[in-house]
Amino acid sequence: MEKRFTNGTLALRGVDLDIGRGDFLSLLGPSGCGKSTLLRILAGLIEPSAGSLDWPTAVHDARGAAQPKLGFVFQEPTLMPWATALANVALPLRLEGMARSEREHRAATALARVGLAGFETAYPRALSGGMKMRVSIARALVTSPDILLMDEPFAALDEITRFRLNNDLLSIWQEAGFTVVFVTHSVFESVYLSERVVVMAARPGRVVREIAIEAPYPRDEAFRTSADYAALCRTVSQSLGEAIAA
Amino acid sequence: MSEAIALPRLEEEAQPRPAVRRIVGLPRDAWPRILMPLIIGIVSLAAWEAAVRVNEVPPWIVPAPSVIWATLLRDWHTLSVSLWITLQITFAALAVAAGLGLVLAILFAQSKWIELSLFPYAVVLQVTPIVAIAPLIIIWVDDVRLALLICAWIVAFFPILSNTTLGLNSADHNLRDLFRLHRASRLQELLFLRLPAAMPLFLAGLRISGGLALIGAIVAEFVAGTGGRASGLAYRILESGYQLQIPRMFAALFLICMTGIAIFLVLGLVQHLVLRHWHESAIRREG
Numbered sequence A: 001m002e003k004r005f006t007n008g009t010l011a012l013r014g015v016d017l018d019i020g021r022g023d024f025l026s027l028l029g030p031s032g033c034g035k036s037t038l039l040r041i042l043a044g045l046i047e048p049s050a051g052s053l054d055w056p057t058a059v060h061d062a063r064g065a066a067q068p069k070l071g072f073v074f075q076e077p078t079l080m081p082w083a084t085a086l087a088n089v090a091l092p093l094r095l096e097g098m099a100r101s102e103r104e105h106r107a108a109t110a111l112a113r114v115g116l117a118g119f120e121t122a123y124p125r126a127l128s129g130g131m132k133m134r135v136s137i138a139r140a141l142v143t144s145p146d147i148l149l150m151d152e153p154f155a156a157l158d159e160i161t162r163f164r165l166n167n168d169l170l171s172i173w174q175e176a177g178f179t180v181v182f183v184t185h186s187v188f189e190s191v192y193l194s195e196r197v198v199v200m201a202a203r204p205g206r207v208v209r210e211i212a213i214e215a216p217y218p219r220d221e222a223f224r225t226s227a228d229y230a231a232l233c234r235t236v237s238q239s240l241g242e243a244i245a246a
Numbered sequence B: 001m002s003e004a005i006a007l008p009r010l011e012e013e014a015q016p017r018p019a020v021r022r023i024v025g026l027p028r029d030a031w032p033r034i035l036m037p038l039i040i041g042i043v044s045l046a047a048w049e050a051a052v053r054v055n056e057v058p059p060w061i062v063p064a065p066s067v068i069w070a071t072l073l074r075d076w077h078t079l080s081v082s083l084w085i086t087l088q089i090t091f092a093a094l095a096v097a098a099g100l101g102l103v104l105a106i107l108f109a110q111s112k113w114i115e116l117s118l119f120p121y122a123v124v125l126q127v128t129p130i131v132a133i134a135p136l137i138i139i140w141v142d143d144v145r146l147a148l149l150i151c152a153w154i155v156a157f158f159p160i161l162s163n164t165t166l167g168l169n170s171a172d173h174n175l176r177d178l179f180r181l182h183r184a185s186r187l188q189e190l191l192f193l194r195l196p197a198a199m200p201l202f203l204a205g206l207r208i209s210g211g212l213a214l215i216g217a218i219v220a221e222f223v224a225g226t227g228g229r230a231s232g233l234a235y236r237i238l239e240s241g242y243q244l245q246i247p248r249m250f251a252a253l254f255l256i257c258m259t260g261i262a263i264f265l266v267l268g269l270v271q272h273l274v275l276r277h278w279h280e281s282a283i284r285r286e287g
Helices: A035-042 A085-096 A100-113 A129-141 A159-176 A187-193 A227-245 B002-014 B028-054 B065-074 B076-110 B112-127 B130-140 B144-168 B173-181 B186-224 B233-242 B246-275
Strands: A024-028 A070-073 A147-151 A179-184 A196-201 A206-212
Touching (some): A024 A035, A024 A187, A035 A147, A070 A129, A070 B173, A085 A100, A085 A129, A085 B173, A100 A129, A129 A147, A129 A159, A179 A187, A196 A227, B028 B065, B065 B076, B065 B246, B076 B112, B076 B233, B112 B144, B130 B144, B144 B186, B173 B186, B186 B246, B233 B246
Parallel strands (some): A024 A196, A147 A179
16 A cells, blocks of 8 residues: 655645555654644545545545545544443444444454453443543444554553553554554654654654664563664654754 | 432442442432421521511511411412413423424534524524513414413523534534544434533523523513413412412412422433433542
C-alpha cells in the first residue's frame, strides 16, 4: 500500500509518506507539528488542501473513491456513557446495519481480544482509564480494519497501564497483521512499538526524518531494558531535538 | 424524597445484598432527609394553630390548619373534581410541550438556518407575560379548555425547547467524528448519538416545565374565571374569595401546592430512573 500527499496549508507542508501493508509506523513530534492533523487526513475526517492520498489496495466504491477499512482510536476513550461496553464496541457494526445477534457476537469477541471478557454489561463510568481505552481499541478492531489509526491513545494513562497496553497492542498487531499508524509524543513508546519512526517538526508541520527500528518482534520487557533500545532511543531523541530546534 | 426512594436501587446494583442498615426499608442515612423537613413542617403548623387559637383570629382572616383540614375533607367532592380538571390541563400541556419542544429542537439541530429564524420567536413567547396574553387567547379560542391548555403550554414549553436544543448540540465532537468515519446517516447520528446525549438536559427541562405547566394552567384559569361544573382549582379559589370561604381557599391552595410537589418528585424519579446507569447527576458517589 502506498499513500502520498502534500498539504499546502500551514498545518502540514510537503509531507510525503509511503506506508506499506502491515507496517507499524509512529508519527513522533512536538505538539503543533500536525501529527494529529495528518492522522485525521488519513482518516478522511479532513481534506488535504493540496496533494492526495492513494490507497492502491483499498476497495473502491462506485464513484471510484477509495474506501479503506479504518479503525480510529482517539486520545480520549470517547465512549458513549449511556451504553454498555458491548454496545459501545458494537457501534460501528450497528452503523453498518448488521443484525443484532451477529454484531453482539463480534463485539464480545473483540472485547475478549483486548482482555475484557466478562465486562460486556459494564458502563464506561464503572471502568478504569486503562479499561476504557481497551474498550475503545476493541471498538476500532471490531470491523477487522486494514489500518488502525491511533492518536496518542495512551498519553493519559499511568506508566504501568501504558506498558501493558503497549505489549497487548503489539501482540494483537502481530496476530492480525493490520497496518498501524500511531501518533505519540513519547520517544520511548515510539521506539518500543514501531518498525519505523517518522520524526516531525512544527510550524509548519513537516517530516524531518524517518528512522527504521530494526529490532525483531516479539518485543518484550527484555527489549525495553536492552542496550539496543537505549541506543535507538538516543538516536530518535537527537532527531527530535533537532526537529524542535529547527 | 426522590433520592430516598431511589437510593436502595443503587445499593442493590453495587452488591447483591449490601450490609446497609435499614430502618423500615430505607437506608439509615435516608431518614434525615425525610424527618428534618417533616419536623419543621409539624412545628410550624403547631405554631400556626396555637397563634390562631390564642389570639382568637377569625377564620375569614386566617383559618387554623385544623379548620383547613376539616374543610378539605368536607368539600372533598367539589375540590377533587376541580383538582382533576386542573391536573388534566397541566398534564396535557406538559405532554404537548414535551412533544413539540422535542420536535422543534430536533428541527433546530438539523439546520442552523431553521434555528436562527425561529428561535427568537420562541424567546418572544417565553418573555411575554402569560397574564397579558391569556385574555386574548381566551377570546380567540372558543373552547375554554383548549384556551387554558394553550396558555399552560406557552409557559411550559420553552425550557424543554432550549434545553433539548442545547443537549442535541452538545454531543462529544470525537464521537461525532467517529460516526462520520463509519459513514453514519443523519438519522443514525440523531438516534444513536444526539438524542441520548440530549437526554439529561431534556429531562432537566421537563422537570422545570412540569412546575411551569401547573402555574400556567392556574394563571389561565384565573384569567378565564369560568364557573360551572367543569372548573379547576383556580376558579375554586376565586369563588371562595368572593364568598369569604377563606378556609376553602386555603384548602384549594394546599391541593395546588401538593400537586406541584408531586409533579416535581415524579419527574425527579423519572430523571433518576432513566439516567441512573450513566449520568453524573444520578450517580451517588462512593465513600
